[in-house]
Amino acid sequence: MSDTNQTSPSVKPLTHVIEGRPDFAYLKVQLPAQETLRVEASAMQAMDKHVTMRTRLKGGFKRLISGENLFLNEFTAQGKEGELILGSSLPGDIKRLYLTQNGPALFLQSGSFLAASTGIETQTKFQGLIKGFFSGAGLFLIKCVGEGDIFFNSYGGIIEIQVENEFIIDNNHIVAFTEGLEYSVEKFGGYKSFFFSGEGLVARFHGNGRIWIQTRAMPPFFAWLNPFRRVVQKKRN
């Protein structure tokens, strides 16, 4: 995979620009005529009127009930090139990678998926999948393979780490990592630390590869919001 455009002749990388970095990034894509881009639900901010949208529910309705769903909208430029402006709902950055058939796959946190061209396949079931990687919160790992552009976003800034030996990360800060790295999930600092230190699950990575971490995490942010929510009294039946 690469950050630049080393491609095979059959797939063309998308013309795009990422603005508003690093804190409130948004992506402007010029979709070639009849090309389709798969986009995370609710990420569309603006688009040309000849760009059409179709909703797909990946995984079917069974997945919807289990809470593990990936709503994707497919945007297609009809007749001529069309502009599409995308962004996530969380404050943060956007990163783009170009995956190739013989390059390593990318593991991506589901909440970070922003958009992918049709040459990229997003798998939610794959070998070596660890359940409960993100300790709930409706998040799961996706495996991205194929050839084409993949755009992902972060909550907070994105820092790229080149792993050489060992690296430990709080799971809520993981955005993506390359195939080839070995990892195990454990509690931080032992049982006492789990409750007192505030850190929950961490992932211990070994080997060589790249990891992208985000500088903010969702669970503590949601906990911080609790005192600002209205309280409603309900009678127990």
Add this chain to the structure above:
Amino acid sequence: MQIDILAQPANTITKITFAQNEEITAEGGSMVAMSGGLDVQTTTHKRGKRGIGRAVKRAFAGENIFLNHYKAERDGAHLYIAPNLSGDIMTHELQGGSLIVQATSFLAHEASVDMDVSWQGFKNMLSSEGLFWLKMSGTGKVLINSFGAIYPVAVDGEYIVDTGHIVAFDEGLNFSLSKAGKSWMSSILGGEGIVCRFKGKGTVWCQSHSPSGFGNALGRLLDPIVEHQQ
């Protein structure tokens, strides 16, 4: 110890690179990532005998009063820490004096710095901020985070700061809580409520945005918390 401040200005993270045996104390819940070679101990910190009301709980929400003490077992061990909210991080070098820091703005301090959690300077807190304050003294580095951009104001006379916008101030400054305008009606209706008047000579560090301002704007749109009556 090398301190690098990255990903500024809104989602700032600090990378601390240690020499063997160097230590740092950081707020619980702030660890993002670390290399091998660091020993971590967790302690709790007792707060004084204040009644824990809802306003006070607000100050604790997302703010753990638990501390992690990191000690490097080898040279080059490094640690990434970050606060929970969007904002910036600054390093303040204490040289003998004392700095009063708003509790949610505290991120980390070197072992040579003393932290006092029972500072009672703002008695009879009327402010809806429900803020807690820490007193940092001694010599060494203190890492402070803000919600928003941090801007220092060199006070020489009198200066007014909305209480949700105070990050830290020199202990030598005089301060009093009061109203922003000539009347209480005006202050509260105008949305300013209680403000802090700083007098004398010293620096107050302000943040451009108020956590409760954003929290309320967002909280209003969130699903309510359902409490079941017995």
Add this chain to the structure above:
Amino acid sequence: MKHVVHGAPSFAHIEITLNAGDTLIAESGAMASMDASLDQKAKMNGGFFGALIRKFFGRESFFISHFTNMSGRDAKIIITQKAPGDIRAIKLTGGGFYIQPGAFVACETGVKLDVKWAGFSSWVAGEGLLRNYVHGHGAVFIGGYGAIYDKEIDGEYIIDSSHIIGYSRDIKLNVGMSGGIFSSFLSGEGLVARVEGKGKVFLQSRSVRNLANFINPRL
């Protein structure tokens, strides 16, 4: 009156220097810090009935603040907004534009904030029965959650309505569903605005409402 915008684009806040006798009009709660010589007064936003209309139909605050420099020397104030993001200073010279609720931060006294009828479709869309038109002479500061970017329109364009913070007078907004009922609900896109005309639209790259929608199922 002079102004400098600091901290843009992520935590924009305005440093305003008021000369002796100057008054600044600001959104409720917008003051971060200020010189002690400035006086703050709460005023009803457009008189009692104007304020009532604004509050319930236009969704602006009932009160706004007037900051006046009562001393003989220059005085400074730092004005901010509730959400982190960018602030644009726009100098009006007689003309005006529409701003969405919540986008108003502050303005000089020569600028007026009027409410105009927005049409029933706007109300059905949750956008309010009235819309806010800012016009006059002087600087007006508008803010958004996230980065602010603009789009020149000449014809038609589609914009997610939660990302619009302002638009010029000759632009028409038609708010409607993004697809059929089923796809609007599942797509997450909800309501979109089909924008038409000739002029400029100001967009914000985030919205507090979208953030709440993201968070709610995960609480």
